[in-house]
Amino acid sequence: MNNPQRTRDNPPRTNNPRGTNNTQRTYSFIHSKSYLKPSSSDLPDFWNFHQKFIKIKQRQPPVTYPIKKNELGLPTTFHTQHTVPFVCISNKEEDDKQKSEEFHETLRHYVQFKTKQTFKKITKQIEYQKELPIYKFKEQIISTVNDNPITIIAGDTGCGKSTQVPQYFLERGYQSIACTQPRRIACVSLATRVSQETFNKYGQDIGYQVRFDQMLYSNTKLRFLTEGLLLRQLQNDTELYAYDLIILDEVHERHLHGDLLLGILKGVVERRPQIRVVLMSATMNLQLFKSYLPDAPLITVPGRMHPVEMRYCPTHESALDKPSSAKINPKPYLIILQLIDKRYSKEERGDLLIFASGFAEIMTIAEAVTEYDLEQGNWVVLPLHSTLSVSEQQKVFDYPPPGVRKCIISTNIAETSLTIDGVRFIIDSGKFKEMAFDPTKKLQRLQEFWVSKASAEQRKGRAGRTGPGVCFRLYSEEDFNAFADYPTPEVLRVPLDSLILQLASMGLNIRTFPFVQEPPAANLNESLSFLQQQGALRSENELSGIGEVLARLPVEVALGKLLLTAAVLGVLEPALTVAAGLNIQSLFNKSNCRGEELQIRSLLESGKGDLATLLNIYEEWSQKKSEGANTRKWCRRRGLKEQQLFEMSKLRRQFRQILRDHLNLAGPQETLDSEKVLEIRQAKWRKRLEEPARKMLKVSHGKNRASNGSEDEISDTEEDDISSMEYFLTNPQPNLDLSRHVRDTLNFVSVFGLYPNIAISDQHNAEKKPSDFVFHTQRKNFVVLHPNCIFNTNFKELYPSNNRAEQLLAYSTLLETNKPYLTSVTRIPGFTTALLICKEVSTNGDCTDIVCDMWLRFTLKLSAEDLVHKAVKIRQKWSAMVADVLSGKIDDPREFSKRQSRFQKTLSSFLRSDVTYTLRVVKSTELSGLVRYEHAVKLDENITLNSVQDTGSSEMEAFLKRAWTCKLCGTAGLFSLSEKSEHLAKCQDMEEEEDMKKIEQEEKKEETAVAMETASQTRKIPTREYLCEQCGEVFQFTNVEILRHIREHDSKPP
Amino acid sequence: MNDGGQEVRRDLVVCQICQINLPYDFYGKKAPYCPGVIYFDDTYLLRDPYSPEPRVVAVAGPCDLCSSIACLDCSVFYTKRFCGKCILENSDGFPSQIVVGIKDKLQQVMRHQAET
Ligand SMILES: [Zn+2]
């Protein structure tokens, strides 16, 4: 009661309400320390209020003093001034008291007005949350979880479990909650949603963590992260001590990582009973989880769904029979669009969601609907699939102008992962496409399947989220009844390589692992033997040194092997680019690429193949970026997706970081300015929070394609600026001048990484048109080049006229759509490469007939004995380097890098050896008895002499002494096979010592050259005149220097 | 984020009239992140979740007559904060503008509570 504040009871010191001639600039109350600052984002809002308030105020009589009070001590005359419970103060004393009073009076009412507005929003939000079906279960959920280590919450779409359950526990004081999601996009959007719903938008309690991106603080209490990331964390924190509650969301989707987490957490709970685990699932297939976790209580929450009218409209073409290359007929879709237009008034809102099976189908339907809309003018077409960028995907959430319906054409991505409000109509093709893995052929097949009953119901349900809806099924009720009950979980259909490695690295045995559903034994055995063959596993549960590193790399085994080998052999930087390129979706813009773009792009192609081309593109792009060129335009002119290049730069950084963490390697100095990157992330995050959830779609009539090039570009530029900034801060200057031996080593490393994914040309290709070329892999004959492969146009590189040796083709995947395709192909000299990478190399007695891995057969006119012996030496050196890196024995990085460079030179000249041979596939009829080891001379683990049983007798060869002259030292005499090998080994050692001396001399020359180069380097990077507006000086700067300069200003207050 | 610096502790306050649970981060006359606004009495304060600027809003406060906590909707400030119940009980002492406003709101609350 005893408040000395003047505004409550005492009159203002001056009492003159007029003097309204105040313009905005006269207010010196707005300064850098006041409530409203010149930079405040709400300043315009305030002035707006100010204008209106002045008018109202003039109508109201001023407070008369002294104030008369009644028995409650309240003023008897009502005045709005008495209804404001606070004062606004300014740090600066004003000369003009009257103006000051007046301004602060207005400000008080403004703040009061805003407070009421905000309070209304807060209560509305709280009401909304209370109305969600899950709210009724809040207390039950909390107490059940308190009392049980594992709880299952089952609820269908619309019950609110994903957004609400994590906040319930946050509210109850849990200090560290992890909530996993199968998809990256869901992590970010849930973190945004929950931050807003808990009124925590500007706090630090809630964060997210996905592959390239994270928004975490030291005091973050709830994080949304991908299933894969939590698995990675388990490798270092096997009992998950970092968390007190783990929520696994969408476990019914049965992704490989999710299944793995389930099994692991089951064990963690037994060892650490105080941890809490919540599994959240749709209501489908609950029996499976119940029998898997019989002790876990189950809480079932009803979904919120409006009735959906069902219409079966079979198309009379049983589409699964036709060849998958044939285009689909968009007619049935158009008929339904017409029906919607006829039957439902344009004033009634409601959008259409079409479930098509794949990208090609989406494009065909989109084209047809766009054409249909040319007459109608009331549809806006929005394709939706996983290859779109996040900002492109976000468009489906925007709302159309009145009278226009959205026609979203989607893959099964909209089935569960993306929830779009306002959908009233569904057209369900009943089909989806999925990569099916064939373990025996090591082949990925993109196949079209009928969906399961559960998926079909899920699709239907999407129409009933906001009101009653209609679902048109392009199949019959009988078809539906024949569908499988549930989709096939990943564990039953994908390669298990990385799963086995991850389990082994956590010390878990795959044979005894408590799977929800056991993977097929054939897949498991295939993966186990593959990993042993790759040297990643010593036994079924025991990782090798290489395997330990591979288990930690978040990439496939092939890519991991590539990166690891590149690090050992000193070509990591370019290999990071190759690996990143193999890990992203295609760089090439499929839909928007004409002949002109293709032609300009072809200048970047490399005769070595797709990987080297990828490297060229990335390097050229980086170069353009560091020159400050308009790379967006540069990419567009070449039909390239710049977003994917940015993605590559992020991946490179991530890979480099992981290798640095796990290997004892010296690399280029980390240029990452982590504080600055954090700031960039915060800027991004804040921007995301600022953005209204939905925007109005821009529609130009007659041509309602929302994804039209030019519009995107404007909206994406800000995102691009952030990406560019991030790029410059985290990437070293590109190195365009890789020497021949570095390029050869890189090429070799790529091939070695991809091995055993090797193909050879058919013997008859030379007589055929390039379009008819076929190739053979070890497990599948007659495969062809993927249409994106550069050898389609550069086929001459495969069969050069100057009698270049036969090449091996390494590929990243064998992908079967309408034909079996080799993707991401690289060529390399066949014979010398096979000697270095194949597991089993066998020769006949005089090294003219060589069989590798029981499928490649090289025939030579002259003996390859010196090459075979050299190969043994190179393999030895190579594995010694691997061992040194893995055991962390590299004390002197400079010395090691010399060793690497010497190795590269040896390797390069070995690969380029002048040798003539023919190469063919071993016929199955030849196989039996072809390779036998009784009389073989074993040179190392992989290479044996005299083990191929050709025309001669191997038994005789083993004991017979033949006349032989050593090419290296000229010694002539009678030698047995093993004597010859011994002699060759010694002679090659001596030869090498000679070579060493030469190399050392060369190195000295190079060093001086490098020193001169560095001295002149500053001149080589282009600079431009730069006028800094902040310090007013003119500099001659490179782009990077400009950024650095701006940063210096930013960090120092002016 | 960058402003304020100190960690803000979240808690919930319950309105004793409508039972709504409201988040707040300070109880007092002012919040450290927004020193320019000073309340006359102790109030439950929250950083405005919808403004990028460090703004403060009140969500609830104790009634000057009965000391029960009332949210912004269930109370009125008229030189002091009064809860809706006290205003209706002492309606003669309050200007009619205030009594009319709170009467509607309180009836709504009562009806809602009777339903559940
Ligand atoms: Zn209330």
Ligand SMILES: [Zn+2]
């Ligand atoms: Zn009261």
